[in-house]
Amino acid sequence: MSEHIEARGIVKTFSVRGSRAPVRAVNGVDIVIPRGRTLGLVGESGSGKSTVGRCLLRLLEPTEGTVRHGEHDVLAMKPETLRRHRARAAMVFQDPYESLNPRMRIRSVVEEPLMLHTDLEPSARRRRAAELMRLVRLEEFHLDRFPHELSGGQLQRIGIARALATDPEFLVLDEPTSSLDLSVRAGVLRLLKRLQRELGITFLFISHDLTTVAAMSDEVAVMYLGTVIEKGPAAEVLGNPQHPYSQALLSAALSVDPEGRRVRHVLEGETPSPVDLPPGCPLASRCPLVRNDCRLAVPPLFEVSEGHGAACVRVPEGTNVLPAVGPVPIVTAS
Numbered sequence: 352m353s354e355h356i357e358a359r360g361i362v363k364t365f366s367v368r369g370s371r372a373p374v375r376a377v378n379g380v381d382i383v384i385p386r387g388r389t390l391g392l393v394g395e396s397g398s399g400k401s402t403v404g405r406c407l408l409r410l411l412e413p414t415e416g417t418v419r420h421g422e423h424d425v426l427a428m429k430p431e432t433l434r435r436h437r438a439r440a441a442m443v444f445q446d447p448y449e450s451l452n453p454r455m456r457i458r459s460v461v462e463e464p465l466m467l468h469t470d471l472e473p474s475a476r477r478r479r480a481a482e483l484m485r486l487v488r489l490e491e492f493h494l495d496r497f498p499h500e501l502s503g504g505q506l507q508r509i510g511i512a513r514a515l516a517t518d519p520e521f522l523v524l525d526e527p528t529s530s531l532d533l534s535v536r537a538g539v540l541r542l543l544k545r546l547q548r549e550l551g552i553t554f555l556f557i558s559h560d561l562t563t564v565a566a567m568s569d570e571v572a573v574m575y576l577g578t579v580i581e582k583g584p585a586a587e588v589l590g591n592p593q594h595p596y597s598q599a600l601l602s603a604a605l606s607v608d609p610e611g612r613r614v615r616h617v618l619e620g621e622t623p624s625p626v627d628l629p630p631g632c633p634l635a636s637r638c639p640l641v642r643n644d645c646r647l648a649v650p651p652l653f654e655v656s657e658g659h660g661a662a663c664v665r666v667p668e669g670t671n672v673l674p675a676v677g678p679v680p681i682v683t684a685s
């Protein structure tokens with residue numbers, strides 16, 4: 352299966368007022384997603400998930416790293432090439448109401464990307480808008496409504512229709528169902544699955560909700576403090592987590608193991624500030640299993656099983672080192 356989205360060594364820092372040191376929001380992340388597949392990106396609030404998603408779309412300029420979309424070097428694009436490239440990749444935001452202009456009719460919301468990134472005539476834009484309504488299972492009359500006249504679930508379908516307007520190959524879905532009632536969540540997730548199947552779109556699915564990620568993802572990457580600390584096939588990472596942070600995240604969410612026993616992996620203490628990152632494993636200051644060598648260097652992703660890696664020195668020695676998410680060559684540790 353061909354790699355579709357491939358980002359290497361992504362670093363993103365933000366300068367903040369009143370602080371001489373920048374916030375290191377993303378600290379050397381690799382992302383590889385094969386065409387038509389879903390990578391779920393999980394981690395607590397502030398771990399850098401949205402910043403990674405925005406860097407992949409170049410809605411933010413990474414401070415370091417490379418981003419490839421198919422054959423295209425996204426970060427090397429000049430403005431006009433980038434404008435046309437924006438038709439190939441789009442983002443669906445968490446809160447559909449917040450992300451839509453309340454004064455724009457839905458038709459303008461849906462047609463806007465066509466105006467910005469394509470040269471379609473008005474009549475072709477209208478036809479495309481009607482087609483998009485059918486695709487997301489809404490009625491054509493919704494195009495003449497304003498955002499406040501639609502329900503949360505309908506608005507998120509509009510957010511999806513807008514993202515699909517230019518027939519993109521890649522979508523970043525940033526917590527696309529977190530603001531929705533449970534009763535409409537499943538419908539939106541089913542819609543996304545169907546669209547992916549029918550249109551062959553590649554997804555980066557960002558969420559802190561592990562149940563949703565489990566249902567949506569082929570592979571999962573777990574982020575902590577700007578770093579991917581575990582990644583691999585979704586069933587492996589979520590069913591057999593090896594990094595103490597992933598174990599804590601999962602036990603907080605599930606609180607029972609596969610045999611039905613209650614398990615608790617509690618992390619004490621505060622997450623360190625991304626302005627002042629510790630030198631070794633980012634979890635060292637909170638990890639119940641910490642050893643001296645954890646504080647020396649950031650551990651690489653040690654291979655737990657095929658394609659499943661965890662950046663923890665306690666993963667058995669003598670294993671391979673996984674350099675990135677997805678089907679990439681595996682380097683044997685010396």
Ligand SMILES: Nc1ncnc2c1ncn2[C@@H]1O[C@H](COP(=O)(O)OP(=O)(O)OP(=O)(O)O)[C@@H](O)[C@H]1O
Pocket residue numbers: 365366367374375376394395396397398399400401402403559625
């Ligand atoms: N524009 C910005 N200026 C300064 N700091 C920022 C900016 N954007 C993000 N950050 C910081 O970068 C870190 C990562 O933020 P990010 O939003 O990517 O995390 P996240 O995992 O997506 O969290 P959430 O789930 O809450 O959206 C946080 O410490 C955040 O405060």
